[in-house]
Amino acid sequence: QKEVEQDPGPLSVPEGAIVSLNCTYSNSAFQYFMWYRQYSRKGPELLMYTYSSGNKEDGRFTAQVDKSSKYISLFIRDSQPSDSATYLCATERMDSSYKLIFGSGTRLLVRP
Amino acid sequence: DTAVSQTPKYLVTQMGNDKSIKCEQNLGHDTMYWYKQDSKKFLKIMFSYNNKELIINETVPNRFSPKSPDKAHLNLHINSLELGDSAVYFCASSQEGGGTQYFGPGTRLLVL
Numbered sequence: 587q588k589e590v591e592q593d594p595g596p597l598s599v600p601e602g603a604i605v606s607l608n609c610t611y612s613n614s615a616f617q618y619f620m621w622y623r624q625y626s627r628k629g630p631e632l633l634m635y636t637y638s639s640g641n642k643e644d645g646r647f648t649a650q651v652d653k654s655s656k657y658i659s660l661f662i663r664d665s666q667p668s669d670s671a672t673y674l675c676a677t678e679r680m681d682s683s684y685k686l687i688f689g690s691g692t693r694l695l696v697r698p
Numbered sequence: 699d700t701a702v703s704q705t706p707k708y709l710v711t712q713m714g715n716d717k718s719i720k721c722e723q724n725l726g727h728d729t730m731y732w733y734k735q736d737s738k739k740f741l742k743i744m745f746s747y748n749n750k751e752l753i754i755n756e757t758v759p760n761r762f763s764p765k766s767p768d769k770a771h772l773n774l775h776i777n778s779l780e781l782g783d784s785a786v787y788f789c790a791s792s793q794e795g796g797g798t799q800y801f802g803p804g805t806r807l808l809v810l
Contacts (some may be wrong), residue, residue, distance in 0.1 A: 594738070620797040629702070629788050629801030630741065672739055678797050684729060684746045684754050686797060691739040 589613055592675055592689030600697050605662040609675035609689045612656065616677035616687070619651050621660045624672045624691065633673075634660065665696045701725050702802035704789050709807045711779060719774045719805045721789030729753075730772040731790040731799065732764060741788070747772055748794070779809045 592609045599605055607621075618637055622630035634649040636642045642649045650659040658675055672691040679685070702723045711717055723730060731754075732744045745764040746754035752764070761777045772789060789802040 618797050624739075627804075629790075629803050631801065632798055635797050674739075674741060676797060684731075684748065685743055686799065688741040691741075693739075 587612060588690075589616075589687050590675060590677055590689040593692055594690055596693040596695055598695045598697060599665055601665060601667060603665050603696070605660075605665050605669070605694060605696075607660040607662075607673050607675075607692050607694070609658045610656055611658070611677050611687075613677075613679070614653070614656065615679045616656075618678040619649070619658050620676040620678070620686070621647075621649055622674040622676060622688075624674060626671070630674055662694075665694075667696045667698050670694055670696050700803075702789055702791055702800050704787075704802040704805050706805060707803065709805060710810065711808075712810055713779055713781060715779050716775070716777045717779060717807070718776070719787055719789075719807075721772045721774070721802055723770055723789075723791040723800070723802075725791055725793075725800060727791040727793050727800070728769060729792045729794055730766065730769075731792075732772065732774050733788040733790060733801075735786040735788060735804070737785070745772075745774075779807075781809050783807060784809045 621634040624630040639653045646663045648661040674691045675689040676686045729748045731746045735741045747766040750766045766772045786804045790799040792799045
């Protein structure tokens with residue numbers, strides 16, 4: 587079993603839709619959670635970084651962490667064609683701050 | 699100015715050859731990383747250096763050898779290339795450890 591599981595998609599939605607991307611993780615030692623966005627043929631870029639359970643909002647993006655069920659989500663409101671990319675969740679242990687564990691990524695396509 | 703740069707962008711080579719990939723960051727970060735991303739987009743850490751000191755060395759064949767001549771540079775040398783080494787290799791950097799990592803554009807390696 588992988589430490590971080592993520593549905594690979596692809597997920598296809600019309601422009602303006604609310605997108606929900608999800609990951610589950612297996613190890614309760616993971617304390618930090620991130621979402622990275624990766625455009626085709628580019629390197630990943632950090633979108634959201636969160637530590638505690640609950641919601642964190644940044645513009646159209648909301649990251650949600652539920653440590654009790656080991657579930658992390660990224661919501662995108664008013665999705666745009668420019669949001670079409672692969673979204674990677676990642677986690678980090680408190681005692682191993684140099685090592686990120688990534689999910690396999692969900693490919694998102696926002697249709698105009 | 700590119701924050702994290704890698705050369706070359708593309709590398710096509712024959713099995714058995716030796717090749718190097720170079721990475722440079724101009725962010726003043728202390729920590730640099732090498733990741734491998736396979737065809738299914740799964741991103742896995744290979745090595746991490748902090749202030750030129752190796753701190754993460756995942757289960758990677760010893761044909762792979764990282765070298766950090768200074769804090770701003772981390773190179774990856776691969777001996778006796780195999781078909782399974784074909785992947786995209788990403789360099790990243792961060793200030794100390796942590797999830798806020800900045801990725802380079804990737805080096806696409808194809809071994810024939």
